[in-house]
Amino acid sequence: MARRAVARYSSTFSKRRYMLHQHIVLLCLKVRKNTTYRTLLNKLIEMPPIRSALDLEELPSPSTLCKAFNRLDMAVWRVLLNLSVTLLSTNGVVGIDASGFNRSHASNHYTKRTKLTLQQLNVTLFVDTRANAVLDLHVTTIRKHDSKIAPSLIKRNTSEVAILLGNKGYDDQEIRALAVKIVFIRSRHWSKQFRELVIGCLTHHLDRIL
Template sequence: MDDLPKSQLLQFTERAMVLARRAVTRFSTRYSRKRFTLRQHVVLLCLKVKKTATYRGFVDELIEMPRIRDALDLESIPAPSTLCKAFDRLKMAVWRVLLNVSLTDLPVNGIAGIDASGFERAHASTHYTKRTNLTIQQLKTTLLVNTATNAVLDIHVTTTRKHDTQIAPQVVKRNADSIGVLTGDNGYDDQNLRQLTRDHGIRPLIKHRAFSSPHKAWNARLDSDLYHRRNMNETVTETIKQKHGAFVRSRRWWKQFRELAIKCVVHNIERTLSVSRPV
């Protein structure tokens, strides 16, 4: 078996384990039973999302994956409830750190695009949506994407109907050091956002709403080569939806947010392997 070439799934597992070692400690607390490490939980949850499987279905597949278990140094198979509880314990901040770490081996330039899309909440809690008077059926997910390697730099998720111009400033402030040029469609046409980007030394390439002749003239003078790179946002979003599902399985909103963050981490790991893979 050792003579067999490494599958893409095995390469993904090994890469995810390298990132997990950089991002999280070995155990969450000194009182841990130490049967499974925190890093093993992180990689297993990434594999579950990559395979778009349920907890029970993924554990069943893991039984037939001896090379994956060896790569993770798993001495036993975790129960589905074990992985579910690990997902509950790992906060959104952990996945944001892992998302940042996943960018370390990608040739990221300073040109980023921002765009929003919706993910279906097929298993949303009826009690929660009723209690908060929510009727929206999708999670509004805003991705900040680097146009050089189609890597996800940041993610913002909301259950509300916030306008793009209310979400973008928060994303820009979090990533100001890694953005040189920000591209966006006319949904992000807001003078406050333009001023915010300039204050952080970022060049805004955001299309104006064509309400008058000057707006049409300004749009015509946009750097078309740079501006059209914002199409990479749509490419990344569709790739994530096709490969890892256009929906979330979790029932609680905070779990749904984390699930989408894991999808972005998985996407970045796959991009790293794709860039480093010889042609």
Template sequence: MKSLPKSQVLRFTEKAIHLVRRATSRYSSKFPKHRYTLPQHVVLLCLKARKNTTYRGLFDKLIEMPRIRRALGSAELPTPSTLCKAFNQLGMARWSVILTLSAMLLPTSGIVGVDPSGFDGSHASKHYTKRAKLTIQRLKATLLVNAKVNAIPDLHLTTTRKHDSQIAPSLIKRNLESIDILLGDKGYDDQKIRRLARQQKVRPLIKHREFTLLHKVWNAQLNADLYGQWSQSETVNSTLRRKNGAFVRSRRWWKQFCELTIACLVHNVGRSL
């Protein structure tokens, strides 16, 4: 019988497990039960984000995917509650390391754009939130996108109403080695950002807010072809919202941060296939 070709899901699983094994230890504690490894849990959580499904929905799909289970090296399947506990134990620091390594799978360039996007909390019942006196906060995600291959090397997440000009400096400082040219819209028009970028030998290509005729002249002198690559940041934001939805399922803020970081990680691995 002729062997079937590898599907996109199988190729994604093989690349993800190889990547995660480089970034994490085999087990998460000194006294593991040796039933499942930490890389297996990480890749399963990535598959959950890629399929945009629930823990139980992923469990049902994996039952009918023997080749995926073989690629993971697992004869058994973790229950939905086991995966949920694994997600709670994995911190943001670990996900950030894996995200950085996933961006290295692509031939990135030094032209990087920055663009924010908003995500809502999960669609909870309005009646329930009113009776329980809950406040569903809106999450602001600022993505750092490589304009050449649409990779996401880093992101900034906050639940506050922090302005774009206050977010950009931390992204610049964390990614000095991968930024040569920083692209941004008028929301990042701040002299502190421009000064910081030049001090770190980064060329800021950011549009000016047009208060005077001089600002209009400066904007007209921008390199149109180079600045036009900033639109790739909006494209990546749109892709994440279209594939994963414009909301997050988790209720706690730190889980929401991890959830969006996993979505960016899945995006990078998918782009590398």
């Protein structure tokens, strides 16, 4: 799936020691195992079948994998998420709901010193109820009412939705109008945390597929 979604190498200036899809799979493993770069790579030393499946004669360093994560844009992960959905049997009955995720690496001392108040990532999931598949998600670091986030998710996924389910927080006139017109019914930096959430949904799909 990763081979279909990305170029062979990150750029024309790449040293071509590792291919982009190899980095993607290793990053998915890191998020799925909820571990550090170094711990993951240490475990893979003892897992020759995985290295063989990825055609990895030698493992990258933790810093190389970290730099790959920094380079890979959110758009790449969204493409992979969408590809993984196509491998699942969906039925168009879609639920929408939001929840908060703690930023585990955010130090209370640091946030007070820098006068930051951000404690959570607010995540809205758009989920097909049959496949238990995350069709889309919206992540924000600011407090925003559910009804203000839903329209963008609906517009991006109109072809996937036959019936939309939501609690009373989504009982909004704009959403009703869209339903009639369109829908028949661990990282420290926030941008990296957004990507990790998308990767988490992607690896959840891979579990369902397997």
